[in-house]
Amino acid sequence: MNWTDERVELLRKLWAEGLSASQIAAQLGGVSRNAVIGKVHRLKLSGRGRTTAAPARQKKASSAPASRPARAASPARATAPTVGATALQVQFDAEPAARQHLRAVDNNVVVPISRRLDLTQLTERTCKWPNGDPLSEDFHFCGNEAGENGPYCAYHARLAFQPASERRRVR
Structure with missing residues (x-):
């Protein structure tokens, strides 16, 4: 595919309007999204036109009353823009939803006091949870009763x- 002057001008126009590389590729026809991105970089087209979603967010933020107290800064969460989504443009929610992940508290489990056993003192029924640095003199194992379900x-x-669902949530 050759980049003719007409196609390059159409690319510049669509890019300035804020269309994504995929949308531009579809309108040009016979060219891939990656080819559009490559041409944009070679032409050094960094300035983008505003999408319809961007001014609406700015108006919403600027229309807040002046008497409103300032909020503490919180990390923003990225969301996909509704119009003109591109890999080069990311918009953020003004107020990200706060999520708290708490595990149910089981009152039957108590933090044990370590029996401070050495490796030679461990049996099949003692907890093998290591405490400290294995190279230090103070290294020991928990040593409390492990039960029949496992080593701890x-x-x-x-x-x-931990359940797999909780490990995924923490990341």
Whole structure:
């Protein structure tokens, strides 16, 4: 595919209007999104026109009453723009939704006091949770009763074996 002068001018016009590379590629026809992105970079077209979603957000933010108290800064959450979405443009929510992920509290599990056992003192029924640096003199294992379900006491088993859904949420 050759970039003719007419196609380059149409590319410049559509890019300035804020269309995405995919949208421009569809309008030009016979060219891929990546080809459009490459041509935009070679032409050094950095200035973008505003999409219809951007001015609406600015008006919303500027229309707030002056007597309103300032809020504490919080991390913004990125959202996909509704019009003219591109990989080069990201918009943020003015007020991200605060999420708290709390595990249900099980009152039956108590933080154990370590029995401070050495490796040679461990048995099949003692908790093998390591405490400290293995190279230091103070290194020891929990040593509380592990039960028949695994190598750790109830408390350390909850730390070691978290449900997959909770691990994904933390990331």
